[in-house]
Amino acid sequence: MRLNNTSNRATPTGAKSRLAVGLMSGTSVDGIDAALVQISGLAEIPRVRLRSFLTTGYPPDVRNRVMHAASGEPLTAQEVSQLNFLLGELFAEAVLGVCRRGRVSPKRLSIIGSHGQTIYHQGRPTQESGWNIASTLQIGEPAVIAARVGRPVVADFRSADIAAGGQGAPLVPMVDYLLMKHPRKGTVALNIGGIANITVVPPGARPGEVFGFDTGPGNMVMDSLVRHFTGGRESYDPGGRRASRGSVIEGILREALVFPFFAQSPPRSAGREQFGKVFIEQYFLSWPRLRFEDALRTALELTVKTIAVALIRFVFPRFQMHRLVVSGGGVHNRLLTRRLRELLPQLSFHRSDQFGLPVDAKEAMAFAVLADRTLQGLPGNLPSVTGARRAVVLGKITQP
């Protein structure tokens, strides 16, 4: 469990302040992130402040059940149904836990925004009995959360965007836009998770001018190398300390940089299909007498170079950019952030904390903000980012 207590700007007088909880559980199925968020300000100029944050691990057998459901292996409708309600109980506990930690009565919450646990997502349609169908499936029954906490819940954010012809993802860019837009400063919000992705908010942008795409690997290649070289005993390189002791192997870097994905024009999205096991085998493990530290240092360089190249090729020619706002686990890698700053000296460097979004809580907070919008009847997707035909109100509202 982790705790963050961070505030950004003062609440403007007269803007009604409300409390919301955002819940997020990622595809790594590590646990449930719950963020208690104070939201104030007008709809299009919200202010957010993290009041408390809590990560609750899944019990091992529940994690196994979720992993199995999401694995693509068959399971019964009974298992989907029971797991949906079981996760609802765990999500409700997470909400009550983050409220306790923040010393806030759950009764004071205006809304809970629950992303849910994705067990299937297909952003592009395929033929189904004569129809073109894309779909998404998040579980963690909101009726259970609403009943246990006694407050309304917004959940299932991605379906409405898919129903409107979008890919149902990414949704965080709306929050990047709301919190980072600036009349004269162009901003790149960079999230470094397994994959690195950017939201581009040009100076004075309207919603339709925001765009975003995956730049390539975030921590994925580095983490795979750590697991490979430690035989699975370690899963990442804390602070980038091990990489700091290595040197870039120019031969690997040169070859990896011409991997076809990096030449693709946006929109583009990546995953384990591109940068998983096959990638490190092909580019790294085939190298003779490869040292752990050098491999890591090279993977780190690949990550930062591909981020920089993506900005230089696809963003800077179109818009004047001034600020780089980083979030995600990769921010804890100090060598990585130092190299980013060196490669992109034209941008001022910020952690997302400076915009009210502490790096580890950012995603959970985003779903509190999106739920708050739904409650106000405001759209939550950015069609220019998801490909939807129009901006739509996201999610379903469940009363307690």
Next chain:
Amino acid sequence: MRLNNTSNRATPTGAKSRLAVGLMSGTSVDGIDAALVQISGLAEIPRVRLRSFLTTGYPPDVRNRVMHAASGEPLTAQEVSQLNFLLGELFAEAVLGVCRRGRVSPKRLSIIGSHGQTIYHQGRPTQESGWNIASTLQIGEPAVIAARVGRPVVADFRSADIAAGGQGAPLVPMVDYLLMKHPRKGTVALNIGGIANITVVPPGARPGEVFGFDTGPGNMVMDSLVRHFTGGRESYDPGGRRASRGSVIEGILREALVFPFFAQSPPRSAGREQFGKVFIEQYFLSWPRLRFEDALRTALELTVKTIAVALIRFVFPRFQMHRLVVSGGGVHNRLLTRRLRELLPQLSFHRSDQFGLPVDAKEAMAFAVLADRTLQGLPGNLPSVTGARRAVVLGKITQP
């Protein structure tokens, strides 16, 4: 496809009238019932009028996919997810179809209430990773319906009742209560589907005094016999004509009437587990030289006797009852309704049409009324019927 156009009482002046569509697709997976309903009057004294009604069959391959999902056989999360969105498209077509038939622009709908297609339901909790979990799973993505029709949708009615400790069923009794309650007349709403169930609304009842239970077989035993004797070529006895040519076999009837289920005190619920294949084999097919017509006539007599006995044993001793209001497919069996009237001469006999609920459209209409209540923030379950700890607002609201 069928059409009904029926009205009941005049809309009281000053009560705001609104249009809603109710969607229902039963466990037999025959197709989608869509009812366009005009609702007026105050929340606790609604008036309903069926404006148009449409049953759309499922395409055969979709029906097979639904049957497979609901069969208990394993399937992938992908199949659940894609089928959920595919059914959303078909449900949306049903809404647009019933609006066209009723010559009403979909834009005029205040709400759509979609029951969804049940692929799993477990009203009683079992142990799941240390939690007591009951659950329900209806598919037919409401975000797709909302997007295609352009109006808000309430769906997933059963989850909130289960989250409140109820069995998530039955939900129609709330609508029976709202439309049939009377200050001095006790009313039994009897629905004769595969199983026969009753809602008991005592004279001047408050919501907490309503109760209901399954009396036993409705059409299930008769229909099974038809399928058996015709080798599956026929599925029911139209109008009860074949049964009219047979005689009751007293030996079978006597033995079947002491089947343990009929002695159970309510609440009790039945299904194919009790009155399916095993039941007809044990009580009927074991009889020597059994004639088709006599078997049917006996099964019909078993149905009406067990309904009458249930009322006489469990209802009449507690409350004064005056009216019997019948609905469901069994109403089309004229011998069955005649025998019911003969066995229950103390009750005045009515079809649910007289209360604004044409017998075939009743269930779909009920979900239009329940959605209307959700939109008003009113509870839709009856804790005395479902076993929930409290009355709750049912369903989730999805905006277009």
